[in-house]
Amino acid sequence: MDNSANIAWHKCSVEKLDRQQLLKQKGCVIWITGLSGSGKSTVACALSQGLHMRGKLTYILDGDNVRHGLNRDLSFKAEDRxxxxxxxxxxxxxxxxxxxxxxxxxxxxxxKDRDACRALFPEGDFIEVYMDVPLHVCENRDPKGLYKLARAGKIKSFTGVDDPYEPPLKCEIVLQQKGGDCVSPGEMAETVISYLEDKGYLQA
Amino acid sequence: MDNSANIAWHKCSVEKLDRQQLLKQKGCVIWITGLSGSGKSTVACALSQGLHMRGKLTYILDGDNVRHGLNRDLSFKAEDRxxxxxxxxxxxxxxxxxxxxxxxxxxxxxxKDRDACRALFPEGDFIEVYMDVPLHVCENRDPKGLYKLARAGKIKSFTGVDDPYEPPLKCEIVLQQKGGDCVSPGEMAETVISYLEDKGYLQA
Structure with missing residues (x-):
């Protein structure tokens, strides 16, 4: 569908580069994907704290929160997801x-949805982070009680139960528990922050 | 429609206040409304420049630009507008x-659409700016040639031609040419910046 025939593109003299210099950082998206209960929100929060402590401006777009506002008109059926x-x-x-x-x-x-998102961004600016946590661990945690509802048939098409999760084949960062050691959300956040530092996102 | 029954709200320890302190400003929206050709984009641009020069972080959401991305699925029929x-x-x-x-x-x-937007914001944070420019002035400017197309019947439901524009009954700021004097976009932007200063938005 192309509705853009009569729509001009307005360029403005304050550009991305100017804003980045003001902020002393580079804009990008950290896209955290994974099963319900895998710790996405917790890591997102730890990451925003770690970056804020370094004087960096972050903003979390949480799939759940956005459904209370911008996406309140959308259901959980496939096309709406x-x-x-x-x-x-x-x-x-x-x-x-x-x-x-x-x-x-x-x-x-x-x-395919995640790849479509990636395609919107300039090379490098879409940083995919996979929460590699086994289903049984997520289901044991079940912080919102959703797995229980899904197993009881009260939620349909629940990822990991009766709808598939497709792990990234290639992504920028994989976060997982290594061996028997417990990796804290803060440590996971530091892994992401190191990546951002290495790639130059924490300076303008 | 309520799809939010099973959606939790995730609070995070980096809050709006923390970000505002980092930026030394307060978040808000300057909502510029007016006819096509009334100078909305030009004033938006001058405003972002004036604020950037003061070290303030702004971002322009332009109705046209957003239609190339987030709102590319929407047409110009009433419900899509x-x-x-x-x-x-x-x-x-x-x-x-x-x-x-x-x-x-x-x-x-x-x-009613603008009032619905206002209702989303905390008191004071929605700052409505009305570009009070007579239709004939906008139509004479016709920077995108859209009035010509509308008068020729090639665009339907064009605001000011065959669809109404409802001026705000009460808004925070009215920008207009006073008497015979020409007010530049920069001067209009300064009017808005003074308002922001007075209301405390340019400090945390």
Missing amino acids: AENIRRIAEVAKLFADAGIICIASLISPYR | AENIRRIAEVAKLFADAGIICIASLISPYR
Whole structure:
């Protein structure tokens, strides 16, 4: 569908580069994907804290929170879930353009949806972080009681139960518990922050 | 429609106040409404420049630009125009929550749509700016040639031609040419900046 025939593009003299210099950072999106209960929101929060302590401006787009506002018109059926992800990616793109380190935290179970999001961004600015936590661990945690509802048939098409989760084949960062050691959300956040430092996102 | 029954709200320890302190400003939206050709985008641009020069972080949400991304699925029929405005207001709300001075520039011709946007924001944070420029002036400018197309019947439901524009009955700021003097976009921007200063938005 192309409704853009009569729509001009307005360039403005304050550009992304100017905003980045003001903020002393580079805009991008950290896209955290994984099963319900895998710790996405917790890591997003730890990450925003770690970056804020370094004087960096972040903003979290949480799949759940956005459903209370921008995406309140969307259901959980397949096409609406795809639209939910598309809109969040478009908003993340605006935030990255504003110079902000945007942290998007949502299950986003399908590879093709995540790849469509990635395609919206300049090379390097879409940083996919996979929460590699086994289903049984997520289900044991069940922080919102959703697995229980899904197993009881009270929620349909629940990722990991009766709808697939497709792990990234290639992503920038994988976060997982290594061996028997317990990795804290703070340590996971530091892994992401090191990546951002290495790639130059924490300076203008 | 309520799809939010199973959606939790995730609070995070980096809050709006923290971001505002980092930025030394308060998040809000400057909502610029007016006819096509009334100078909304030009004033938005001058405003972002004036604020950037003062070290303030702004971001422009332009009705046209957003239609190339987030709102690319929407047409110009009445219900889609309302949805266009709703989504921009929801995104502006996220930007304001991020601590940013968000400048939304779109015709937004109906009072009830603008009032619905206002209702999303805390008292004071929705700052409505009306570009009070007579239709014949806008039509003479016709920077995108759209009035010509509308008069020729090639664009339907064009605001000011065959669809109404409802001026605000009460808004925070009215920008207009006074008497015979020509007021530049820069001067108009300064009017808005003075308002922001008075109301305390340019400090945390």
